[in-house]
Amino acid sequence: MAVRIAHNAAPMPGQRRPLVVTADLDLLDDLLRCAAQVNVMMDVAPDAVAAGKWFSGAPMVLVGIDVAEECARASFPRRPGVVLVGRYERPGPPDWPVALDLRAEHVATLPAAEPWLVDRIGRLAGAEARMVAVLGGRGGAGASVLAAGLAVTAARSGMRTLLVDADPLGGGVDLVLGWEELDGLRWPALTQTSGRVSPPALVEVLPQRGELVVLSWDRGGVLGIPAEAMASALDAGRRGQDLVVVDLPRRLDDASVLALGAADRSYLVVPAELRACAAAARVAATAAPHCLSLSVVVRGPAPGGLRGPDVASALGLPLAGVLRPEPGLARGLERGQPPARDGRGPLAVLCRQLLGELGLGAAKAVAS
Template structure:
């Protein structure tokens, strides 16, 4: 069953972020040489809506600090562009921005033209959504799995990344614990020999959904480079990447949070849960500005979702009504939102509709 979210989009244009008229003229000239049209944004505020989806992002040196302060998502294909000559490339600025390369003009003009040519017609990178629990046992893992399952039911290629080593395992939430495939311990030990582009194909999967989770062995911390490889592979080959984050953020979780186009904080409608969620939100907002809350019922004290959103000073993404049958379905090994019916499925569909997800163009 297709949803209105699962539409095919035309390839997006590379994005240039700069308020420097000289750099703008030079970049437009190089884009003309590459026969590519650029999207142009003067600052981080104007760039935000297109930053994650563009096949290539060029950020002028003058605009880079604003992008860092705005906590735009870290993503592959970001280039810091500098008008030369310079004595030393601005490595610290590039690192803070998450740029993969520094292009010093005019020396880097041929290289940059090649990158623009490569970006022409490139598929839209996957949208990354992170999910956090406002307190332990809030149901964040079930919401994350429900989003991935709902996307896959709509024909979108989805990847569910379980970044919480202390959780029960996303494969168990889906009822997939018996499926063969790569899991975090093997990837973290670097023993698989699987390159990032092929990583998703090596994971447990059914239909349009793949999952990167834990085995039942020793607990591990996800290495930073393993998370980076997983996110890069998901961005390059999927339409949606959903990351289930731990409440205590380690380096890998911080990387995923900073890379997310949107982060959902699930808050039970209880006073103590709101107090705990406020602490989680305070930590999370240091790494992302794209944080929204989902309020989960029931509300024993009759707290309303909008009251909780105002108290946390965060936008409300939606509410999740009680669903007694959901717990029984999970015990039977049925994936959350798998039938497309019920409060969780409806909430997940609304969230995905708001994201305006698109399927990739078929390979030539």
């Protein structure tokens, strides 16, 4: 049974495993044995500090009763899939009030709960959607266009794709797609129902065309996204889609932090301008601690001659790609034409490159 010891190391992109947080070696042996029965590999952290980088992004978190109070004090972002685990062989349920402070979804007592744990961990062996997050280095950087382009490109290739607009102050990704008149639930309605709707049913009630499903905003008052609603949306995407793309605001809230932690890759879109680089540096400093992998997409033109590697070097981040100017893109958006819809042009080329690096380059049958 292979494990990774978390300590303070960053997870490798694309390797999302269940996380065990415990310093109790006997309990750890029990949990690793449960995982071995279904051939699932685990990440292991001995305390809350070591678990911090991994907590939001893990598909499931098993917290030992020995470190539960410490983890509760750490104030991790609220998320689904947290299970409080310990040994308890007396009759009746255990008196573990820390479960409420930890906001655990379940309490599992060994040895009685071992079959349930094995089944729960075994479900993670199935295929899960890949997830990417996109945010702008400054206002108007083009993050929403890149997010929409990635989603459209994936859907054209036959991938079941969920595009999530998490920026309440943005113009709305449905406008980027030309979908503003399409029927379906938006965020304000979803925040009232997400806790009572199963993940497959949640996806079914969102606006969609072909393989692309979108969760965006209506034209009502500006609201924030509760972390619980974001967790429900991401869970629905992970379970039923091939790809989830999240368009994030530059000012991070709890929902944004949750999405960043869950994403396999995060992209910071930065225009090739000096002032944009200065603004992006502040965004990167805020976002990077929550990301498994943060890299830069540089958007041209470059009035002062800044090159993509120059921008990435100034920000201290890897360069994911350069988006060359595309004169017809803005005109198409004004006409309600989704970006990258015909698979041609610099945006479509960049999107195929980024999806290929996620292991999603092998297209299914192209949608007509």
